[in-house]
Amino acid sequence: MGVLLKIALAVGVLSFITFVALFGQLPALRKTPIGWLQRVLCLHIPNGMRAIDRHTTGGRITIKSKRLGRYLFYEKNPIVLIIFLALMTGSAVLFLWNAIPELPTRLIVPIPFLVSQPYLFTWLCVRHNDHYITPSNHTDRLHDYPYDDALFSANNICSTCNLTKPARSKHCSLCGTCVAMCDHHCPWINNCVGRGNYRYFLALLLSLGVMDLYGAYLSYWLLQPWFKLHRGGGFFTQQYWDDTFQVMVIAINAGGLSIAGVGMLTIATAALPFGLLGYHCYLIWAGMTTNESQKWADLREDMADGFCFKGSREELRTHQRLRKYGHGSAGHANGGGNPALHAWSDETEVHIPWPVSSDQIVVRTMDGRPPRGQEALWRQVWSLNDVENLYDLGGWDNFAHMLKGN
Ligand SMILES: [Zn+2]
Ligand SMILES: [Zn+2]
Structure with a gap:
């Protein structure tokens, strides 16, 4: 129990520090001991250390740690990927080394398949680069x-x-390139999740979760002789919980770090891939990427502030043609320098085959007034319910589209 207690204590302290650092700034916690601890942790201690560094080394450690911070968080590097693979491999080897001799063949048979899948999908995610937009695939x-x-x-x-941004793409400063159908940059795979490797990323999450659950089941199976020591009793009685605690302690002692420790780690970490997988399933169902969900959130805020207007493509097209005919100038057709109208022009529109079509154009203006000279053509929109999502093909069709790798 000694080693396990120390591990549990270390995990508890680390979790508490992470909680304080992340949530101490929240307005609700600012005037509580958590907020005070956050300021000590994130402000006073670093300032004190910087002052000591200035006096002792002339600030060299500060400069080096800043450079390391930039490398870790703002440059593409494989450190998180290496830690992830080392943790997964270390836990699997430690567990299997001790568990295999105790397990019956029927429980050993699925292990090679289940353990190899996360490695396979990590490899597929990491090596994928078809989603990088280059001059040769830009068209x-x-x-x-x-x-x-x-x-x-x-x-x-x-x-x-220096390339026109395709719809649904995003420039990734870590990858240093525009990424097609960009979802997000993932440090675990040291790559962007986007066109082509999104399905592998979801498969990685699923395979990690399933491997975790199977590991938890195997450690339960190995420890279950000890669970039989439980004398039963009513769920709400003191004796039931005393017994449960004692049996857990005996089982953990019997299993040791390799079986009980890894078993607890698998239960604790299974929630992460399944939670992320659930979140991505929701996004796919709603027809958006993580990047787009942020853009929709920004649009919702601008709508609430009264800066968004919706127009009809067909009406604007007619209007622009009439103006162009009347004035003989494309510049006037664009709205005479009104920034909002540059968001759309009939002349630059390219027809791309897509199962869903939409007549809607949404613009944001700087002053909360409809684009000048075209007030009658634009209607103020206050809620996302009033706008269509062109990329939403409908729940199951969104999944089918994603699985095709487009
Ligand atoms: Zn770019
Ligand atoms: Zn990236």
Whole structure:
């Protein structure tokens, strides 16, 4: 119990420090001991250490740690991936080394398959680079999705890649390139999750969760002779819980770090891949990527502030043609310098085959007033319920589209 108690204590202290650092700044906790601890931890201790460093080394450690921080958090590096693989491999070897001799064949048979899957999908996620937008595949990526003129509009050029941004793409500063159908940059795989490797990422989450649960089941199976020592009794009685605690202590002692420790680790960590998988299933069902969910949230805030207007593509097209005919100038057709109207122009529109079509154009204006000179064509929108999501093909069709790897 000695080693396990120390591990449990270390995990508890680390969890508490993480909690304080992350949540101590929240307004509700700011004036509590948690908020006070957060300021000590994140402000006073680092300031004190910087002052000591200034006096002793002339600030060299501060400069080096800043450089390390930038490398860890703002540059593409495999450190998290290495830690993840080391933790997974270490736990699996420690557990299997001690568990295999005790297990019957029927429980050993699924192990090679279940343990190999997370490695396979990690490898597929890490090595994938088809989603990077390059001059050679740029035209193809432009034809993957139409612009919805709500979150993505034509003629946005990436200043780093110097290429027009395709709909649903995003420039990743860590990968240093625009990424097609970008979901998010994942440090665990040291790569962006996007077009083509999103399905492998979900398979990785699923395989990790299943492996964790099977590991937890095996450690339960190995420890269950000890659980039989439980004398039963009513669930709500003191004796039941005293017994449960004693049996747990005996079982953990008997199993040791390799069986009981890894078993507890698998139960604790299974929630993470399953939770993330559930969140991504929700996003797919709703027809959006993580990147787009943030864009929708921004749009919702701008709507609530009264800066968003919705127009009809068809009406605007007619209007622009009439103005162009009347004035003979494309500049006037764009609305005479009104920034909101540059979000859409009939002339730059390319037809891309897509199962869903939408007549809607959503613009944000700087002053909360409809685009000048076209007040009659735009209607103020206050809620996301009033706008369509062009990329939502409908629950199951969204899943089918994702599984195809597009
Ligand atoms: Zn870019
Ligand atoms: Zn990236």
